[in-house]
Amino acid sequence: MLKFMLSVFFYPESIAIIGATSDPKKFGNAVTTNILKNKDLTSKVYLVSHGSKEIVGIKTYKSILDIPGEIDIAIILVPANVVESIVDQCIEKKVKGIIIVTSGFGEIDEQGKVKEKIIINKCKEAGIRVIGPNCVGIQNADIGLNASFIQTPPHGEVSMISQSGSFGCAVFYQMERDVIGCSKFANIGNGVDISFDDFLSFFTHDENTKIISIYLETISNGRFFYEKLKQITRIKPVIVLKGGKTAKGMLAAQSHTGSITSNYKILKTAIVQAGAVMCENVSDFITAIKTLSFLVPPEGENVGILTNSGGNAVIFSDNADKFNLKLAEFSDALKEKISPHLISLVQKINPLDMIGVAEEQHYYNVAREMFEDPGIDIVVGSAVIPPFLGMQSDEHFRGLIRAWNETGRKKPLIPLFLFSEGFVELKELAKKEKSPIFYTPHEAVYAIKLLIERKKFLNHKSNSKEN
Amino acid sequence: MLKFMLSVFFYPESIAIIGATSDPKKFGNAVTTNILKNKDLTSKVYLVSHGSKEIVGIKTYKSILDIPGEIDIAIILVPANVVESIVDQCIEKKVKGIIIVTSGFGEIDEQGKVKEKIIINKCKEAGIRVIGPNCVGIQNADIGLNASFIQTPPHGEVSMISQSGSFGCAVFYQMERDVIGCSKFANIGNGVDISFDDFLSFFTHDENTKIISIYLETISNGRFFYEKLKQITRIKPVIVLKGGKTAKGMLAAQSHTGSITSNYKILKTAIVQAGAVMCENVSDFITAIKTLSFLVPPEGENVGILTNSGGNAVIFSDNADKFNLKLAEFSDALKEKISPHLISLVQKINPLDMIGVAEEQHYYNVAREMFEDPGIDIVVGSAVIPPFLGMQSDEHFRGLIRAWNETGRKKPLIPLFLFSEGFVELKELAKKEKSPIFYTPHEAVYAIKLLIERKKFLNHKSNSKEN
Numbered sequence: 027m028l029k030f031m032l033s034v035f036f037y038p039e040s041i042a043i044i045g046a047t048s049d050p051k052k053f054g055n056a057v058t059t060n061i062l063k064n065k066d067l068t069s070k071v072y073l074v075s076h077g078s079k080e081i082v083g084i085k086t087y088k089s090i091l092d093i094p095g096e097i098d099i100a101i102i103l104v105p106a107n108v109v110e111s112i113v114d115q116c117i118e119k120k121v122k123g124i125i126i127v128t129s130g131f132g133e134i135d136e137q138g139k140v141k142e143k144i145i146i147n148k149c150k151e152a153g154i155r156v157i158g159p160n161c162v163g164i165q166n167a168d169i170g171l172n173a174s175f176i177q178t179p180p181h182g183e184v185s186m187i188s189q190s191g192s193f194g195c196a197v198f199y200q201m202e203r204d205v206i207g208c209s210k211f212a213n214i215g216n217g218v219d220i221s222f223d224d225f226l227s228f229f230t231h232d233e234n235t236k237i238i239s240i241y242l243e244t245i246s247n248g249r250f251f252y253e254k255l256k257q258i259t260r261i262k263p264v265i266v267l268k269g270g271k272t273a274k275g276m277l278a279a280q281s282h283t284g285s286i287t288s289n290y291k292i293l294k295t296a297i298v299q300a301g302a303v304m305c306e307n308v309s310d311f312i313t314a315i316k317t318l319s320f321l322v323p324p325e326g327e328n329v330g331i332l333t334n335s336g337g338n339a340v341i342f343s344d345n346a347d348k349f350n351l352k353l354a355e356f357s358d359a360l361k362e363k364i365s366p367h368l369i370s371l372v373q374k375i376n377p378l379d380m381i382g383v384a385e386e387q388h389y390y391n392v393a394r395e396m397f398e399d400p401g402i403d404i405v406v407g408s409a410v411i412p413p414f415l416g417m418q419s420d421e422h423f424r425g426l427i428r429a430w431n432e433t434g435r436k437k438p439l440i441p442l443f444l445f446s447e448g449f450v451e452l453k454e455l456a457k458k459e460k461s462p463i464f465y466t467p468h469e470a471v472y473a474i475k476l477l478i479e480r481k482k483f484l485n486h487k488s489n490s491k492e493n
Numbered sequence: 494m495l496k497f498m499l500s501v502f503f504y505p506e507s508i509a510i511i512g513a514t515s516d517p518k519k520f521g522n523a524v525t526t527n528i529l530k531n532k533d534l535t536s537k538v539y540l541v542s543h544g545s546k547e548i549v550g551i552k553t554y555k556s557i558l559d560i561p562g563e564i565d566i567a568i569i570l571v572p573a574n575v576v577e578s579i580v581d582q583c584i585e586k587k588v589k590g591i592i593i594v595t596s597g598f599g600e601i602d603e604q605g606k607v608k609e610k611i612i613i614n615k616c617k618e619a620g621i622r623v624i625g626p627n628c629v630g631i632q633n634a635d636i637g638l639n640a641s642f643i644q645t646p647p648h649g650e651v652s653m654i655s656q657s658g659s660f661g662c663a664v665f666y667q668m669e670r671d672v673i674g675c676s677k678f679a680n681i682g683n684g685v686d687i688s689f690d691d692f693l694s695f696f697t698h699d700e701n702t703k704i705i706s707i708y709l710e711t712i713s714n715g716r717f718f719y720e721k722l723k724q725i726t727r728i729k730p731v732i733v734l735k736g737g738k739t740a741k742g743m744l745a746a747q748s749h750t751g752s753i754t755s756n757y758k759i760l761k762t763a764i765v766q767a768g769a770v771m772c773e774n775v776s777d778f779i780t781a782i783k784t785l786s787f788l789v790p791p792e793g794e795n796v797g798i799l800t801n802s803g804g805n806a807v808i809f810s811d812n813a814d815k816f817n818l819k820l821a822e823f824s825d826a827l828k829e830k831i832s833p834h835l836i837s838l839v840q841k842i843n844p845l846d847m848i849g850v851a852e853e854q855h856y857y858n859v860a861r862e863m864f865e866d867p868g869i870d871i872v873v874g875s876a877v878i879p880p881f882l883g884m885q886s887d888e889h890f891r892g893l894i895r896a897w898n899e900t901g902r903k904k905p906l907i908p909l910f911l912f913s914e915g916f917v918e919l920k921e922l923a924k925k926e927k928s929p930i931f932y933t934p935h936e937a938v939y940a941i942k943l944l945i946e947r948k949k950f951l952n953h954k955s956n957s958k959e960n
Contacts, residue, residue, distance in 0.1 A: 056881035129848070130838055177880040190804025192849060192877040193911075199878070200912035243807060269807035272814035278807045278844055308808060308911070308933050309776075337657025340710060340736035340745040341775060347739035371597055377745055381596070382659060410659040411666070413644040414523035444660075444775070445667035447914070466775050 031155050032220070032228040034122045036166040036210060038069050038098035041173065042090050042121070044112055045103030045128075046073035048081045053127060054103040056175035057163060058082075063178070064170035070095065076104075090119050099123040101163065101173055106130030106141075109159070113145050117152040124149060125173065126158035132216045133160050146218045161215025162191030167208050168234050174213065182207015183236035184315055185229045187222060189214055189243040190269065197241075200312050203447070205457040206319050209234045223250055230258045239265045239315050243279040245293065252296045259301030260487050263318040263480060266297055266304050267311040301483045303476060310472060313464070317473040320462040321438040323481035326403035328354035329474060330396045331377035333408040334384045334422065338444055338467075339377035342408060345467040349475040353377070360399045367391035382412050389425030397433040404474055405430075408442040411449060420451040427459050438477055442470040498622050499687070499695040501589045503633040503677060505536050505565035508640065509557050509588070511579055512570030512595075513540035515548045520594060521570040523642035524630060525549075530645070531637035537562065543571075557586050566590040568630065568640055573597035573608075576626070580612050584619040591616060592640065593625035599683045600627050613685045628682025629658030634675050635701050641680065649674015650703035651782055652696045654689060656681055656710040657736065664708070667779050670914070672924040673786050676701045690717055697725045706732045706782050710746045712760065719763045726768030727954050730785040730947060733764055733771050734778040768950045770943060777939055780931070784940040787929040788905040790948035793870035795821035796941060797863045798844035800875040801851045801889065805911055805934075806844035809875060812934040816942040820844070827866045834858035849879050856892030864900040871941055872897075875909040878916060887918040894926050905944055909937040 043061065045054040058081060061071055072093045075086040087093050090100060090112075100116045102109055106128050116124055132139040142159055149156050157164065163174030167181040176195040180202055188194035191213040201208065210232065212225045222245070229235045238258065245251050258264055270279030271290040297304045303318075305311040329351050333339050346353060353376050356364075361374045367388055372380055380388055389407060396405045407426035411419050423441055430439040442464045446452060456463050464470040510528065512521035525548060528538055539560045542553035554560050557567060557579075567588045571579050573595050583591055598609040609626055616623050624631065630641030634648040643662040647669055655661035658680040668675065677699065679692045689712070696702045705725065712718050725731055737746030738757040764771045770785075772778040796818050800806050813820060820843050823831075828841040834855055839847055847855055856874060863872045874893035878886045890908055897906040909931045913919060923930050931937040 050883035053881065134838060175881045188804070190802065190807070192802035192879075193804030193808070195880065196802075196805075196877045196911040196913070199915060203912075203915050241804065243804075269804060269811065271811045274814045274820060275807050275811035278803075278810040307812070307935055309935065312912075335657065335659035335663075336745075337655070337660030337708065337710075337736060338663075340657070340742050341660070343745040344736065344738045344742035345774070347741045353741060371601060373601075410663045412659075413662065414520065414642045416517035444663040445670075445779075446663070448666060448670050468774055468776065 031123070032224060034098050035125070035157065035164060036171070036228075037169060038171070040070040040072065040095060040098045042072045042074055042093060042097045042100045043103065044074040044090055044100055046075045046078070046081055046086060048078045053175045057101060057103060057127065057173065060172040060174060060178065064172065067170045069169075069171065072097070090115050090121070093119070097121045099125060101125045101127060103127050110141070110145055113148060117148060117154060121154060124154060124156045125161070125163055126156060126215075127161060127163055127175065128158075129160040131159045132218065142216060142218050149219065156219040157212070158215040159218070162194065162213045164213070165208070165211040167210070174211070179208040179211070180205070181209075182319070183209050183234065184239055184319055185210040185232065185235040185237070186239045186241070187212050187214065187225045187229070188241040189222070190241055191215075193241050193269075197312070201315065204312065204316050204462070205453060206316055209236075221246065223247060223254065226251075226254055226258070230254070230261070235262065237263050237265065237315065237318050239311070241267050241269065243269045248293070248296070252300050255297065255300035255302050259483065264302040265311065265314045265318065266302055267308065268293065268304070301487070313469045313472050314476055316462045317476050318480070320460060321473070321477055323477045323484065324403040324438050325481075327352045327478050328401055328403045329406060330354050330356075330399070330402035330404070331406040331408060332380060332389065332392050332396065333377055334380055334382050334412065335408070335410040335444075336379045336381070338408050338410055338442075339379045342377060342406065342442070342467045342470065345471040349471050351471060351474055354402050357399070357401050360395060360401065363395045364392050367395075383415065384422070385415075385417060386421035386425040389422045390429050393426050393429035393439075394433060397429055397437055402437070404438050404440060404477070406440040406442055406470060406474075408444070408470070410444050411446050418451070419446075419449040420455050423452055423455055423463075427455065427461060431459075440464060440470050440473055442467065498590070499691060501565050502592070502624065502631060503638070503695075504636060505638070507537040507539065507562060507565045509539045509541055509560060509564045509567045510570065511541040511557055511567055513542045513545070513548055513553060515545045519570075520642045524568060524570060524594065524640065527639040527641060527645065531639065534637045536636075536638065539564070557582050557588070560586070564588045566592060568592045568594060570594050577608070577612055580615060584615060584621060588621060591621060591623045592628070592630055593623060593682075594628060594630055594642065595625075596627040598626045599685065609683060609685050616686065623686040624679070625682040626685070629661065629680045631680070632675070632678040634677070641678070646675040646678070647672070648676075649786070650676050650701065651706055651786055652677040652699065652702040652704070653706045653708070654679050654681065654692045654696070655708040656689070657708055658682070660708050660736075664779070668782065671779065671783050671929070672920060673783055676703075688713065690714060690721065693718075693721055693725070697721070697728070702729065704730050704732065704782065704785050706778070708734050708736065710736045715760070715763065719767050722764065722767035722769050726950065731769040732778065732781045732785065733769050734775065735760065735771070768954070780936045780939050781943055783929045784943050785947070787927060788940070788944055790944045790951065791870040791905050792948075794819045794945050795868055795870045796873060797821050797823075797866070797869035797871070798873040798875060799847060799856065799859050799863065800844055801847055801849050801879065802875070802877040802911075803846045803848070805875050805877055805909075806846045809844060809873065809909070809934045809937065812938040816938050818938060818941055821869050824866070824868050827862060827868065830862045831859050834862075850882065851889070852882075852884060853888040853892040856889045857896050860893050860896035860906075861900060864896055864904055869904070871905050871907060871944070873907040873909055873937060873941075875911070875937070877911050878913050885918070886913070886916040887922050890919055890922055890930075894922065894928060898926075907931060907937050907940055909934065
């Protein structure tokens with residue numbers, strides 16, 4: 027029933043945009059444009075407009091009641107003071123779901139809370155479910171539906187629930203830069219009817235959602251969240267960022283969504299216990315999404331590092347200590363195998379500093395030996411891109427990827443290219459090969475820590491199941 | 494004397510590159526190319542080559558002894574086993590300084606240490622000072638000299654001493670992306686003669702160096718460093734990153750430069766006490782350089798924030814708590830002044846969430862009031878770039894910059910554009926207006942913390958001077 031209910035929103039056969047307009051300075055235009063942009067979208071789209079007879083060549087209706095066919099979902103973008111009368115029309119039209127984008131309700135004051143409650147109650151009586159008010163909308167990249175006023179992210183396997191629409195928007199900018207794709211997106215807004223919990227349940231069973239990422243300011247039902255998380259994390263990773271952790275943050279959150287936030291420490295303990303990833307800041311949130319999108323957990327914890335930079339090796343090692351990572355001690359067998367691939371200056375210890383002359387073939391040869399070595403479970407392929415010796419910016423990465431692919435990607439590859447976000451060739455290769463790139467040692471060690479924790483969690487779960 | 498000594502290296506009238514070659518696969522080619530690339534460089538450049546009679550149209554000499562004129566500095570790029578004989582020729586030629594780029598000395602083994610000691614002693618006897626061996630070289634962007642095999646950074650006011658050449662190289666990539674320019678750069682290498690301390694002294698008195706940034710793995714003379722730092726930090730900010738802080742890191746550093754690193758806690762305490770900035774990781778290192786390059790310390794500690802994103806306000810507030818930043822309480826006078834510039838939905842509290850509709854003019858008006866308000870010392874102008882309402886990606890930034898400029902830049906502006914590194918217009922404006930941009934709340938609050946600390950330090954220093 028729930029699944030069906032949200033399916034209507036994410037897979038609508040017909041959509042009415044109420045408040046559509048050709049004025050680019052209005053949200054009604056942004057949503058209209060976003061929906062119509064994708065020519066492959068099979069949902070029928072109807073525009074309801076007060077002012078424009080035609081928008082981008084499509085005829086408009088004065089009212090949803092004038093539309094001939096059935097309507098699955100109505101997206102409401104009219105001013106707050108007329109939302110109720112528009113909802114009345116939607117009820118009369120027997121739509122299945124409503125998204126109220128319009129702001130100016132419960133997030134403002136008590137009066138707003140009353141107003142939204144009246145609207146929701148009417149819909150409940152009519153058996154219509156509502157997303158919003160005060161939201162940016164939802165997206166389903168699987169069918170090319172962008173029913174929101176924010177940008178369309180690349181298509182992929184991460185679904186996001188965000189209690190801040192603009193935060194979702196910013197995360198999409200970063201995901202795009204990290205070539206991570208999105209499956210579904212939901213901004214809850216005031217969440218008066220369809221709640222955070224509903225989206226979480228839907229994404230749990232959604233086959234295209236491989237990872238769930240959550241930006242959270244408040245939780246209404248802590249017990250449900252905890253139990254739900256415990257179920258989900260056995261099947262797919264869940265990554266959480268909490269806004270409003272501190273006294274100042276909570277105060278700001280209260281004026282943002284009008285809700286009281288929960289005690290952070292208790293929440294964090296519960297979330298971690300349930301097997302989800304609790305990120306401490308926005309950068310870790312992105313790193314976690316990147317890591318769990320592209321890499322599978324390792325069998326063991328022994329890290330092998332190859333690099334062309336001594337400084338890099340030192341700083342990586344400092345960071346590795348932060349999370350107690352285990353740097354593998356190279357076996358004599360491995361030393362012997364890598365020896366022919368190294369110049370004489372190179373000391374055969376971990377981290378392996380092959381110095382600046384190391385090029386694609388060195389990276390390939392040595393990484394391959396590491397991937398095949400039983401004493402190494404995770405390979406960190408690190409380089410400072412050399413602007414000398416006629417080297418190409420992506421050649422080290424190419425060598426690593428080749429070794430990774432040829433050994434069946436059985437162990438995680440952590441590519442670490444310090445401060446090299448500016449090299450487009452790296453990004454293109456990452457996109458083509460579906461590989462992450464990490465740009466600081468912290469990102470790399472955090473990624474390793476998450477992968478090891480995920481492995482431990484899954485092992486533990488499967489053990490406790492057997493008992 | 495010391496000043497003069499290093500002046501020869503940074504302002505040479507004539508340079509001999511020994512080991513120049515047209516083979517792009519050799520470091521001798523990289524250094525030659527880097528030096529010759531800049532047509533405005535007034536230093537005379539001579540090439541000494543074994544193999545090539547001519548390199549990029551310039552005639553070569555078989556030996557430095559064949560060069561007719563005097564030579565200020567010789568840059569040696571020949572293989573390790575012939576370095577000593579080349580140095581003998583340099584001594585005979587009476588060069589003033591030598592940079593030995595070649596590796597394979599003290600960083601490798603005891604034998605290497607003996608070899609480099611012999612070379613340095615010979616030079617000492619002849620009154621010639623030496624940089625290296627095992628270094629990437631030096632740069633002086635003020636005269637367009639890139640006597641290294643790494644890339645040329647944009648010209649600016651930050652000088653860097655790095656105990657890792659490749660780390661310097663990576664930092665330049667990031668500085669370029671953050672439109673921060675470099676004045677001088679020195680990679681010490683094994684530092685057998687000219688040391689870290691020498692460069693530090695030189696940069697202290699160098700007028701074009703407004704900020705000194707340091708990547709440090711080991712310190713030979715802790716007392717000197719501390720006393721020197723105490724002097725410098727009164728005049729210009731010093732930013733330090735230490736590699737080899739932890740057990741693993743120290744081990745890696747030992748195999749990198751062959752030196753034992755110092756106890757991190759003691760070092761950190763001393764560095765902070767001396768008024769320098771000690772960064773905990775590479776990202777903070779960049780943020781510190783960016784902050785102190787572009788912004789002057791505030792008079793007080795009260796932070797005012799304007800944003801278009803509630804989520805942003807919440808996450809910023811969480812981060813502000815981390816460093817105990819003081820969010821100003823808006824005075825009634827300020828509330829009255831900003832009121833006409835805000836839509837009715839906006840609550841007049843700090844952080845001020847003007848919601849997604851806020852555009853250039855709102856940012857300008859409100860920021861201007863904040864800059865003029867006696868209760869606010871630092872203005873954080875934050876936005877999630879809206880992909881809707883026909884907004885331009887840099888319009889919020891433009892509004893902020895206009896308000897900042899018109900109020901004489903008396904208070905620091907902290908522009909915070911979450912995850913918006915991909916917007917080129919932002920970067921272009923930042924470059925044109927000499928403004929930093931911060932991309933995460935952590936960066937922004939860390940910047941504020943550094944500025945406040947710098948102010949306190951300078952106040953304290955001037956007070957203790959008066960007493």
